[in-house]
Amino acid sequence: MAEPNNGPASHETTLRTTTPAVEPFRGLDRPFARISWGAIFAGAIIALATQLVLTLIGTAVGLATLNPATGQNPSGTTLGIGAGAWLVIRCFWAATSLGGSAGRLTGGCTD
Secondary structure, eight states, X not given: OOOOOOOHHHHHHHHHHHSOOOOOOGGGSOTTTTOOHHHHHHHHHHXXXXXXXXXXXXXXXXXXXXXXXXXXXXXXXXXXXXXXXXXXXXXXXXXXXHHHHHHHHTTOOOO
16 A cells, blocks of 8 residues: 655654664763873872882992991992892882873773
């Protein structure tokens, strides 16, 4: 059975009722809305505190190797290599604490 043709207005009404409205995606109008500046600053403070504590530990270990009373001290090269290795380790450790704490403080982790 053929449907009656009521003209273009009937066809237009049918298209409007069957086509769903598309809502614009709201996440693209503010691309930096998910950045938590408080978490970044707190992570930087935690990284600075970690760096300070690790520097003090390295200084204490380095000074403990020196013995001015007996004169049995490590060479300058050995002390420099140890200090350089500790510098790399503590910088990596502090940067890791920065990223980890900032990531946890954003509230995005569900672990």
